[in-house]
Amino acid sequence: MSFQKVCASLLAVAGVVLLTACPSEKPAETADQPAAQAPATPAFNADSAYAYTAKQVAFGPRVPNKPAHVACGNYLVAKLKSFGLSVREQPFQAMTFDGTQISGRNIIAQYQPTAARRVAIFGHWDTRPFADADKQHKNAPMDGASDGASAVATAMEIARVLSLQKDKQAPNVGVDFILFDAEDWGYEADTQADKKNQLDESNGNSSWCLGSQYWAKHLLPAGYKAEYGVLLDMVGAKNGRFTREGTSLQNARAVVDKIWNTAAQIGYSDYFLFSDTGAILDDHVYTNQAGVPTVDIYDHPPYGSAYFPDYHHATTDNMSIIDRKTMKAVGQTLLQVLYQE
Ligand SMILES: [Zn+2]
Numbered sequence: 001m002s003f004q005k006v007c008a009s010l011l012a013v014a015g016v017v018l019l020t021a022c023p024s025e026k027p028a029e030t031a032d033q034p035a036a037q038a039p040a041t042p043a044f045n046a047d048s049a050y051a052y053t054a055k056q057v058a059f060g061p062r063v064p065n066k067p068a069h070v071a072c073g074n075y076l077v078a079k080l081k082s083f084g085l086s087v088r089e090q091p092f093q094a095m096t097f098d099g100t101q102i103s104g105r106n107i108i109a110q111y112q113p114t115a116a117r118r119v120a121i122f123g124h125w126d127t128r129p130f131a132d133a134d135k136q137h138k139n140a141p142m143d144g145a146s147d148g149a150s151a152v153a154t155a156m157e158i159a160r161v162l163s164l165q166k167d168k169q170a171p172n173v174g175v176d177f178i179l180f181d182a183e184d185w186g187y188e189a190d191t192q193a194d195k196k197n198q199l200d201e202s203n204g205n206s207s208w209c210l211g212s213q214y215w216a217k218h219l220l221p222a223g224y225k226a227e228y229g230v231l232l233d234m235v236g237a238k239n240g241r242f243t244r245e246g247t248s249l250q251n252a253r254a255v256v257d258k259i260w261n262t263a264a265q266i267g268y269s270d271y272f273l274f275s276d277t278g279a280i281l282d283d284h285v286y287t288n289q290a291g292v293p294t295v296d297i298y299d300h301p302p303y304g305s306a307y308f309p310d311y312h313h314a315t316t317d318n319m320s321i322i323d324r325k326t327m328k329a330v331g332q333t334l335l336q337v338l339y340q341e
Pocket residue numbers: 001128147184313
């Protein structure tokens with residue numbers, strides 16, 4: 001994902017005014033509700049989510065066109081099928097900013113596929129091909145343990161837990177796990193000034209988020225609709241902090257409120273900060289354009305000028321930064337949100 005690019009694309013296309021950081025009020029009436037009133041929600045197992053993260057990383061960098069990428073994609077499809085979900089693959093071809101022709105694949109897995117009310121959980125399963133934000137290893141590949149793998153792992157653990165619930169224990173909504181490919185092969189002017197962006201980024205197109213752009217133009221399932229969506233990106237790092245992002249507030253403010261209030265209700269307000277921050281370019285830009293009001297939960301440092309955490313697009317984004325506590329905070333909050341529907 002990228003910060004700079006959103007300024008250009010969103011301002012140009014949607015006339016979005018970027019929000020600057022400003023604190024918002026936490027509604028007391030929901031935050032103070034006793035937990036006992038909430039329906040029984042199954043436990044999100046952080047050990048399992050950690051293991052799913054490690055498994056993806058163990059394939060090696062999931063860079064499109066590489067064998068590790070194909071193998072990891074096959075693993076994700078097989079695993080989601082093993083949970084009894086209805087799984088579809090959406091292959092696509094795309095060109096990246098540096099002129100590479102890639103074969104991508106979006107993976108869509110549906111839980112309770114016939115339920116009328118639906119919620120989407122989005123993530124991206126590819127890794128950036130180069131750690132260009134890394135001061136020492138700018139051209140090295142990266143593990144993408146938090147950036148990519150942790151989000152997919154959180155989605156998979158939610159899928160696993162839901163698949164174990166008997167009929168009357170199931171939530172009132174169907175859940176669609178939509179894993180995008182080729183999110184992270186984008187052009188970053190700050191770190192790649194020596195390269196040329198060969199893609200036309202006018203008309204809202206971007207060198208980032210190639211899989212979600214394809215999906216938004218070729219919805220699968222056809223005519224796809226959901227009440228709302230939640231994009232997970234970088235949700236596994238120690239001391240992860242999630243602020244209320246601009247495009248999410250613009251398109252899905254009520255869903256932002258629902259998630260952040262739920263997190264506070266069940267004790268995760270240290271992770272979900274009631275702080276409103278500017279818009280970024282991530283897959284939710286395109287899922288929102290596709291008509292699914294989507295919130296982006298991504299790791300945003302709450303203090304200082306940095307927009308992304310230190311490990312972002314660096315070789316330090318490896319298993320050593322992954323923390324079960326962060327994964328539990330995000331996964332349990334999302335399960336709780338689903339069970340309150
Ligand atoms: Zn990234």
